[in-house]
Amino acid sequence: MGRPCFWDPSGDRHGGTPTYPWRMAPAGLLTRRQLRARGLRPGGQPVAGQILWRSRRTTTGVRAAYLYRLTLAKPVRPMTPGRAAALAKANAARRTCPECGTDAGYVLPAHLGTCLPCADAAELLASGCHPQAVAA
Known part of the structure; x- marks a missing residue:
């Protein structure tokens, strides 16, 4: 028991x-x-x-x-067209990067607040490395 x-x-x-x-x-x-x-x-x-x-x-x-x-x-209440549109808009906002404005294709990590490429670029700038210099 x-x-x-x-x-x-x-x-x-x-x-x-x-x-x-x-x-x-x-x-x-x-x-x-x-x-x-x-x-x-x-x-x-x-x-x-x-x-x-x-x-x-x-x-x-x-x-x-x-x-x-x-x-x-x-x-369960059926999904109305208005609710479906609101849900799609909310999910799109969770995927859109505020820095570059692109749809990342995934939900952005909350601890970063940006897409991974933007977070990596910000980390490189903060460390004193320039992104173009690293790419070369």
Whole structure:
């Protein structure tokens, strides 16, 4: 069985929210990802439970996934032409370099803020080397 500290189907120890260990949620309660895989969304329903598990990725050492009732889930809203255009525009902005203005063909690294050729050129200039001198 899972960790006993995470087994609380009545919610007495976890603020009234039924809590289950990893892979121990009852049938009929699904996470957002599980709903999405079935073409569904929570649809405004309240959280029906949670799954808790230990993890070193957080400062508290515990991660959570919220559960929703399958019977109350609604179908995913269809993609409208306006939403598709807005999504395409947002993705294009993530690929466009602010320095040279070209579409890099990939999402620009956030830590660089530019495409890789522009970042390399800036690094060479900062180190005192001129890009044309290096190319020769």
